[in-house]
Amino acid sequence: MDIQDERRRLLDAEGTDEYETVTGVRSEQDIYLDKVQNGKLYLAVFVSVLGPLSFGFVLGYSSPAIPDLITTNDDRVRLNDDQASWFGSIVTLGAAVGGLLGGWLVERIGRKLSLMFCSLPFVFGFAIITAAQNLWMLYVGRALTGLASGVTSLVVPVYISEIAHERVRGTMGSCVQLMVVTGICGAYVAGTYLGWRWLALCCSLPPTLLIVGMCFMPETPRYLLSQGKRREAEEALRFLRGPDAPVQWECARIEEACDHQGAGFKVSDLLEPCVYKPLAIGVLLMFFQQATGINAIMFYAENIFEDAHFDNRALGTVIVGLTQVFFTGIAALIMDRAGRKVLLCISGVAMTISAAVFGVFFHLTTGQHNNTSVRAMASGVEGSLGAGPEVDLAWLALASMGIFIAGFALGWGPIPWLVMSEIFPSNVKGFASAVCVLTNWGNAFIITKCFQDLLALLTNAGTFWLFSSMCAINVVFTIAFVPETKGKTLEQIQDNFRGTPAQ
Template sequence: MTPDDPETQALLGPPRGSAPRGRRVFLAAFAAALGPLSFGFALGYSSPAIPSLRRDAPRAPRLDDAAASWFGLVVARLQAIVTLGAAAGGVLGGWLVDRAGRKLSLLLCSVPFVTGFTIITAAQDVWMLLGGRLLTGLACGIASLVAPVYISEIAYPAVRGLLGSCVQLMVVIGILLAYLAGGVLEWRWLAVLGCVPPSLMLLLLCGMPESPRFLLTQHKHQEAAAALQFLWGSEQDLEEPPSGAENQGFCLAQLRRPSIYKPFAIGIALMAFQQLSGVNAIMFYAESIFEEAKFKDSSLASVVMGIIQVLFTALAALIMDKAGRRLLLALSGVVMVFSTSAFSTYFKLTQSGPGNSSHVGLLAPASVESAEASVGLAWLAVGSMCLFIAGFAVGWGPIPWLLMSEIFPLHVKGVATGVCVLTNWLMAFLVTKEFTSLMEVLRPYGAFWLAAAFCIFSVIFTLVCIPETKGKTLEQITAHFEGR
C-alpha cells in the first residue's frame, strides 16, 4: 500500500462519523500563506520603489530605464529579473519539496526573501538592487510551489478549497500592501517592511507539523498520526506504508500512465492559459487608461486594481467549496472574454491611424473635437479593466494554483508542480516581454482580441478536460485519473 492507494483514502479522510474539529489547521495554513504574502509584496515592490530610486536622493543608486526594466515586473515590458529568479525557484522548489519536505522547504524560502530585501536595503549600486531582486524572485518561485502543496495536504476536503484559495488571496494582499506602503515609505524602508512577513512565517511555521501525507511517504507512522491529531483533532489510526512501496519516485516511463500524464497536461495547460489571458498586459495599461478617463490621481490605478483583486479573490475563497472549481473557472473565463473584447473595441475606436504605436500615445485623441468622446470611451476601458480583474480574481487567478496542488499523486508531486510553476513563470516572462511586439504586428485591438480567443479556449478546456475536485480527498482525485 502507498499513500496514493485507495486504502489510504480512509486513513487520510475525515474521522469516521464526524467532520474534523481541529482549528489548528487554519493556523498552519495561515503560517504557510505568509510565503505567498511575501511573494506578492516582492512583486508589488518595484512599482512604488522605482520612482523613488530614479530621484536624485542622497545615497540612492540612480536607476536608468535599462536597469528599471530588469528591476520591475512589467514596468518597461522588456525583461523582468524577478520572473527569471522565480522560474529558477520553481525548479529548486520542485526538488526541495520531495527531499526536504513541505515544511522545511517553506522555512528555507524565508532565507532568500529576507536576504534579498536586506541587500536591497543596503544597496549602494544598481547591481546590489538587481542581486536582491533576483534572490526575492527565487524565493517567490519556491513559495508559489510549496505553499499550495503544503496547504492542500494538511487541509481536510471540506475546507481545502477555502484554504487553497487563500494562497492567491495572500499574493494580492501582498501586492496591495506594497502599493499602499509605497505611498508613505521610501524604497529602503519599504524593503525593510518586506522582511517582516517571511520572518513572521519563519517563527509561526516552526511550531507547525509537517504534512501528514509527506510523513506517510517517509514511513513515519507516529509523526503522521501526531500531525493529524494536532491539525484535525483526530484520533484515528494511520497505517504506515510498507518499506517496499512502489512508485516513490518519478521517471519518464510513468508518463504513459493516465494518472500521471492527464494531470500533467491539465496542470501545464492551466498555467499557460492563466498567462495567455492577457492579465499582465491589462495591468500595464491601467494607469494610462485612468489618465485618459481624467481620473484625479492616476497613480491610484494600481491601488484600485489591487483592491478589486483582493475583494473578488476573497469572494472566490468563500464560495470555492460550495460552487466548485469548474463552475468558477468557466464563469471567470466567460467574464474575461467579454471584458477583453470590450477592451480591444476601445483600442479599435480610439486609434487614429496606421502609424500609431502600441504605447500610451495610442490612447491620445486624434483631435480636440474628439477629446470629450475619448474621455467617455476611456471610462468604457476602465469598466472593462475592472470587470476583467474581477473575473480573473474569481477563477483563473486562484484556481490554477489550487488545482495544481490537488491533482498530482504524492510520488510525483515535486516534479509535477515544479514543471507547472516553471511553465507559469516562463509564460509570464514571455508574455510580458513579447506583448508589445505582438501589438505592433496585430495592432493593439488585434492583440487583445487574441487574448479574448485564448479565454474562449480556456472555457472550452475547463468544460471538457478539468474534473471537479471539491469535497474529494486527494486520494479520490488520484483514483479518478486512474479510472477507479
C-alpha cells in the same frame, strides 16, 4: 466511539429505521470529518500563507519603488528606463529558477523545511535592497526575492493541499492567491507613505514571521508517510484534526495510497495515466492563466486611469489591488460550494467579454489600426479625435478593466494553483509541480517581453482580441478536460485519473 465502532453500530441496525436514517446522509468519511476540529489547521494555513504574502510584496514592490529610484538624488542607485525594466522583470527569471529548485526541495527535505528555506532569500533579498549602494545590489536583491517567490509558489499550495481535508481544501487553497493579491495591495498602500528603502524593510517582516511560525507547525502527514514515519504522521494528523478525530483511519487511507504510488518519481511513471493526464492538465492551466493577458491589462492600468482623468495614479493602483483582494476573497469563500469548474467558466467568460470590449475601446479611440505604443496612443487620442470621444469612452475602458480583474481574481487567478496542488500523486508531486511553475513563470516572461512586438504586429485592438480569443479557449478547455475536485479526497482524485473506482 471511533469509525469502526460506528460501522458496527450501523451493521447492527441494518434493516431498521435507524439504519436508513443514518446511512442516508453519512458515509464513513463523513463520520470521520464530523469529529474533526479545524482550529489548528487554520493556524497552520495562516502561518504558511505568510509565504504568498511575501510573494505579493515582491510583485507589488516595483510599482511604488521604481518612480522613487528613477528620481532619487543618489547617483549610485538611480535607474534609467532600461534599468528600471530589468529591476521589474528580473523577478520572473528568478522565480522560474525557484520553481525548479522548489520541486527538488519538497522531495528532498520536505514541505515544512522547504517553506522555512524559501523565507531566507526573501529576507536576504530585501535586506540587500534596503542597504543597496549600487545597481548590482538592487538586481541581486530582486533576483533573490524572485527565487524565493518561485519556491513559494510551488511549496505553499502543496503544503496546504496535504494538510487540509476535503471539506475546506478549496477555501484553504484559495488563500494562497488571496494573500498574494493582499501583498500586492499592501505594497501599493505602503509605497504611498514609505520610501523605497523603508518599504523594502517593511516587506521583509512577513517572511521573518514565517520562519518563526513554521518552527511550531507540523510536516505534512503524506510526506511523513512517504518516508515511512507513521508515528510522526499520526502526531501531525492529531495536531491538525484535533483530539477527538480517530486519525488512525485517515493515516491508514493515506498510507495505502502512498504504497500504491511507490516511493519516488521515475521517468517510467510518465507513461501512467494517473501521471501524464494531470501533468498535461496542470501545464495547460498554467499556460492559459498567463495567456489571458492579465499582465497586459495591468500594464495598461496607469494609462487607463490617466485617460479617465484620475489625477492620482497611486490611488488608481490601490483601487486595482483592492478589487483583486475583494474578488479573490469571494472566490475563497465559495470555492468549496460552487466548485472549481464553475468558477473557471464564469471567470473565463467574464474575461473573454471584457478583453473583447478593451479591443473595441482601443479600435475606436485610435480610429485606425496603427502600431503606436500605449503611451503614444493615450497622448495622441485627444489631438486626433478631440477631447469629447476620449472622455466619453473612458468609462468603457474602466469598466472593462474592472470586469477583467474581477473575473481573473474569481477563477483563473487562484484555481490553477489550487488544482495543481490537488491532482498529482505524492511520488511525482515535486517534479510535476516544478514543471507547472516553470511553465507559468516562463510564459509570463515571454508574454511580457513579446508584448510590444504583439502591439506592432497586431495593433493595440488586435492584441486584446487575441487575449479575448485565448480566454474563450480557456472556457472550452475547462469544460472538456479540467476535473471537478470539489469535495474529493486527494486519493479519490488520483483514482479518477487512474480509471479505478474511488474508495
